[in-house]
Amino acid sequence: MATKLSPEEIQEIWVTYKKDQTNQRLRNRLIERYLPLVRFNAERVWAKLPEGVDMNDLMSAGVFGLMDAIDAFDMSRGVKFETYCVPRIRGAMLDELRSMDWVPRLVRSKASKLEAARKAVEAKHGRPPTDKEIAAKLELPMEEFDKMKSDASAINLVSLNKKWYETDSYKDVREVDVLEDGKGEDPTTGIQKRDIMKLVTKGLNRNERLIMILYYYEELTMKEIGTTLGLSESRVSQMHSSIVNRLKEQLRQRRPEFA
Structure with missing residues (x-):
């Protein structure tokens, strides 16, 4: 010592x-x-x-x-x-x-807001709050609240080296050995998605491309996209409508190519 x-x-x-x-x-x-x-x-x-x-x-x-x-x-x-x-x-x-940590900052922010609202409602009523009460505290419709709750759940971390169960052999079975990849994507589908994204974003400027990718691929709200790009929610919505109208016209003109 x-x-x-x-x-x-x-x-x-x-x-x-x-x-x-x-x-x-x-x-x-x-x-x-x-x-x-x-x-x-x-x-x-x-x-x-x-x-x-x-x-x-x-x-x-x-x-x-x-x-x-x-x-x-x-x-x-x-x-x-x-x-x-x-x-x-x-x-x-x-x-x-x-x-x-693989959790994106936006996901962690949603989880923090959700937890803060939950604690506030619990302190007010003196019991575990319902989802409806937390959604009311956040001033969100239930559809948006459910999506926020789902996104926030991604913050949980699991060790894949954790023992699933012990065996008589020298090697224990770990979580990674039995974990099923339920979100595995067909490589063909991935290629098709990338091709569609290239087609859709072709000819758009940086902000326009980001709006389409963040809205349709990352599933962010107009408000979240506005925060990311430094634009107002109404401006993002206006740009989105303009982009969609232009794309509809471009696809209408190219319809014979897909026949």
Whole structure:
């Protein structure tokens, strides 16, 4: 077990290390001294995450954050190192989570709004709210609410290495071994969709192409598209109507090609 250092000894190590930051021995002693901060913050972050995230990954990222903090710490500022390093440790952990996270920002935003509305209604009534009550809180018709709820459900993460069940053999069966690809798409269908998209977006400018792709392929609302492109909802709707009318005319003229 490492000997516990007094505040004076820690201060002396800091002063000596800052005179020569190539001294790996002193750097390692500082890492050992503040490693409990990494574990403490990793546990706090990990407790709020869905199942499947390995705390060791957070610990590893946190150690790199701690090392960066040790190297960058300026003793002359009069700030306690514990105060200085915690944001860097947590930032390194969050960066690691972002690098692993496949959930689009828009999906995460929808999930946050949904959860905030659910908590507000639950606090008001003192019981779990119904979907209709949450939709009313969000001022959404049930059709839009159901779509928002469906989109937000994509935020859940599942570890495919999690054991499905144990066997007598040396190798356990994992989730990935039994997971059925229910959304597998026929390659021919994918090619046809791409061909149609090229045909539809040909001759459109950047904003017009994005409106068609985001509306018909990504299934965003006019309001969400407007936010993405920096346009008003009414302007997006107006542009969409104009594009559709132009495409109808183009397809009418090219009808003989598809006969």
